[in-house]
Amino acid sequence: MEHGGDLDRAMARYGGLGADWLDLSTGINPHAYPLPSIQHSCWQRLPSAGALDGLLTAARRCYAVPASLGVTAAPGTQAIISRLPTLLPSALQDCGVAVVSPTYGSHAATWRRAGKRVEEISNPFALPEDCRVLILVNPNNPDGRLIGVKSLLEIADRLAERDGLLIVDEAFADCMPGASVLALAEGRPVAVLRSFGKFYGLAGLRLGFLAGPAWLTQALQRSQESWAVSGPALAVGTAALSDTAWQSKMLSRLADEMADLNILLHERGLTVFGGTPLYALVAHPRAAALHEALAKRRVWTRIFDYAPTWMRLGLPGGAENLARFDTALREALEEA
CATH class of the missing domain: 3.40.640.10 (Type I PLP-dependent aspartate aminotransferase-like (Major domain))
Known part of the structure; x- marks a missing residue:
């Protein structure tokens, strides 16, 4: 598999600016470590x-x-x-x-x-x-x-x-x-x-x-x-x-947010069969069609040539983005 995060390709095909997209194609923590003050x-x-x-x-x-x-x-x-x-x-x-x-x-x-x-x-x-x-x-x-x-x-x-x-x-x-x-x-x-x-x-x-x-x-x-x-x-x-304090708090936060994402995916009828606290792997019989339907709604996901029923989803990064993803997913599932 290649790395995700190729938003330029998504924008070239489906339009929009980077800020318009919810990028779930990577396994990168959406809550970045706060940059410390760096000496000049x-x-x-x-x-x-x-x-x-x-x-x-x-x-x-x-x-x-x-x-x-x-x-x-x-x-x-x-x-x-x-x-x-x-x-x-x-x-x-x-x-x-x-x-x-x-x-x-x-x-x-x-x-x-x-x-x-x-x-x-x-x-x-x-x-x-x-x-x-x-x-x-x-x-x-x-x-x-x-x-x-x-x-x-x-x-x-x-x-x-x-x-x-x-x-x-x-x-x-x-x-x-x-x-x-x-x-x-x-x-x-x-x-x-x-x-x-x-x-x-x-x-x-x-x-x-x-x-x-x-x-x-x-x-x-x-x-x-x-x-x-x-x-x-x-x-x-x-x-x-x-920064052990930040690490400990982030482990708990990621676990909670992944639990919320898994619940949402199950409620929408998707089978979650793999993943880590930074991404979930789900199965859908028409994963490519679902991927495209989500892309039309400015949500970018990861699919796999070698496994046409697989889709990987990173963490949306908070309640607001999770709600946005839920709306896009419900519409995309109907379309796909």
């Missing part, structure tokens, strides 16, 4: 090593990264995904790669572009014989499938027997406490991607993290240009990752 020097000077160290210290604490593992930052997890195939040691250069699918299409595409043998599998426990690198998104997008930490560690141990590597994309783990494998990854071949923009609602900031074996995080750091993460991103990221 962050805009005037190159990012300092001290500011980067402060960000990584905050990330290590927030994500419960064991002391023996490395952690480094990049301008978004997509920047990390695109580099991962080039960071492997020579012993892993000619191995098979498996991606648990369906999920973000960029994972398989990146490894294929690097010339790797990539197999997309549905069962992470059924490792192909030549697989030494396994990539999975947990919780998964778009269905919210969650593999428990104990099971992830068992998979990692199997890959360790092959001198392999488990790569876990935890883009949505911030809003599901207990989902992350990081705290127990010490001594295992596990690398974890963490996205900043989704839970904190600041995707435009472009900030992401890689945590795992020191050889891998150091290789990523060496592969990046100097000052890869901007000074403002360092400042905002450090503040947000350290």
Whole structure:
């Protein structure tokens, strides 16, 4: 699957300005972290090593990264995904790669572009014989499938027997406490991607993290240009990752709003069969027609070529937007 949020395409086809649209196509928190006051020097000077160290210290604490593992930052997890195939040691250069699918299409595409043998599998426990690198998104997008930490560690141990590597994309783990494998990854071949923009609602900031074996995080750091993460991103990221009070309140708010959305969807006859606190996955026999009918009403959703009955819906972001979506949905269901 591709990322949502392509409002330009929606406006080009259905009209309107950005402010006219209710964008439910992304899994980004509609309640962004309040931007702290940033020193003017962050805009005037190159990012300092001290500011980067402060960000990584905050990330290590927030994500419960064991002391023996490395952690480094990049301008978004997509920047990390695109580099991962080039960071492997020579012993892993000619191995098979498996991606648990369906999920973000960029994972398989990146490894294929690097010339790797990539197999997309549905069962992470059924490792192909030549697989030494396994990539999975947990919780998964778009269905919210969650593999428990104990099971992830068992998979990692199997890959360790092959001198392999488990790569876990935890883009949505911030809003599901207990989902992350990081705290127990010490001594295992596990690398974890963490996205900043989704839970904190600041995707435009472009900030992401890689945590795992020191050889891998150091290789990523060496592969990046100097000052890869901007000074403002360092400042905002450090503040947000350290703000445990905001994180706790937001977890409760997202849970409440997702419960309201699920109730509305059930009342309108849609089957909710997956998701996270940031998006719901529903089934409709004519999802493409419903998607178009909603778009005519300036509501943008996410549908999938490989699953014609699926539709993913992000949080509307409050009671007023939920009511607007309800009106549009009732009309769109009649039309579709």
